Amino acid sequence: MDNQPVHPVVSRDDWLAARTALLASEKAFTRQKDALAEARRTLPWVHVDRPYRFESNDGPRTLPELFGPRSQLFVYHFMLGPDDTEGCPGCSFLADHLEPARVHLEQHDVSVVLVSRAPLDRIQRYRERMGWDLPWVSSAGSAFNRDFGVEFTPEQVASGHGTYNYGPIVPWGPDAHGVSTFLRDPRGEVFHTYSAYARGVEDMVGAYAVLDLMPLGRNETAANGHPMDWVRRHDAYDTAPTPARACCG
Numbered sequence: 001m002d003n004q005p006v007h008p009v010v011s012r013d014d015w016l017a018a019r020t021a022l023l024a025s026e027k028a029f030t031r032q033k034d035a036l037a038e039a040r041r042t043l044p045w046v047h048v049d050r051p052y053r054f055e056s057n058d059g060p061r062t063l064p065e066l067f068g069p070r071s072q073l074f075v076y077h078f079m080l081g082p083d084d085t086e087g088c089p090g091c092s093f094l095a096d097h098l099e100p101a102r103v104h105l106e107q108h109d110v111s112v113v114l115v116s117r118a119p120l121d122r123i124q125r126y127r128e129r130m131g132w133d134l135p136w137v138s139s140a141g142s143a144f145n146r147d148f149g150v151e152f153t154p155e156q157v158a159s160g161h162g163t164y165n166y167g168p169i170v171p172w173g174p175d176a177h178g179v180s181t182f183l184r185d186p187r188g189e190v191f192h193t194y195s196a197y198a199r200g201v202e203d204m205v206g207a208y209a210v211l212d213l214m215p216l217g218r219n220e221t222a223a224n225g226h227p228m229d230w231v232r233r234h235d236a237y238d239t240a241p242t243p244a245r246a247c248c249g
Contacts, residue, residue: 079177116136
């Protein structure tokens with residue numbers, strides 16, 4: 001009992017009154033989210049005419065070929081660089097949520113693909129370790145990551161000057177995470193429709209939606225200066241914590 005949080009304790013009637021008042025704010029927030037989603041869909045598009053090439057388990061692929069039979073493509077820019085032996089813990093946390101959602105998204109005309117700069121054999125080893133079936137391709141040798149805001153040059157890292165999430169930052173390394181969405185029209189033309197970075201991808205992490213309902217919330221102490229210090233790869237929760245990279249906050 002000594003460790004129990006100090007918090008108001010009231011009667012059921014008083015709790016119901018407070019809960020009903022909060023419901024009004026929740027409903028207003030839901031309407032705001034709907035309006036934001038609609039505004040996101042009305043953004044202008046950019047025609048993608050650069051011939052990006054990716055390495056996949058089925059051989060070389062172009063960006064249009066990543067769509068498969070669908071007209072929409074969701075790309076998660078996963079932080080696994082050429083010199084990395086493991087994927088970013090925060091990216092792995094998010095991919096754990098994409099894996100079971102993939103079947104539903106594909107039935108709703110959305111293909112899901114992870115893209116990393118690591119060579120394909122390293123991607124495949126880590127995917128097998130994590131037990132994912134998510135399509136995952138290598139963008140090694142391509143400008144794709146750089147063009148879509150998730151790669152920093154050695155000069156940018158050395159100088160401490162880069163751009164991420166639509167603003168200046170001090171790069172923490174060569175790779176960052178984010179999402180990009182694309183549409184392929186009936187003529188086969190591809191358009192970039194949206195990209196988000198940092199906490200802009202947080203809504204895809206269902207575990208956070210649950211934690212936000214809990215009495216202790218996310219309970220992130222940020223002991224190492226990063227709020228996701230508790231997140232580990234799903235096969236490593238019985239080992240010492242592995243801090244997530246700063247971009248994942």
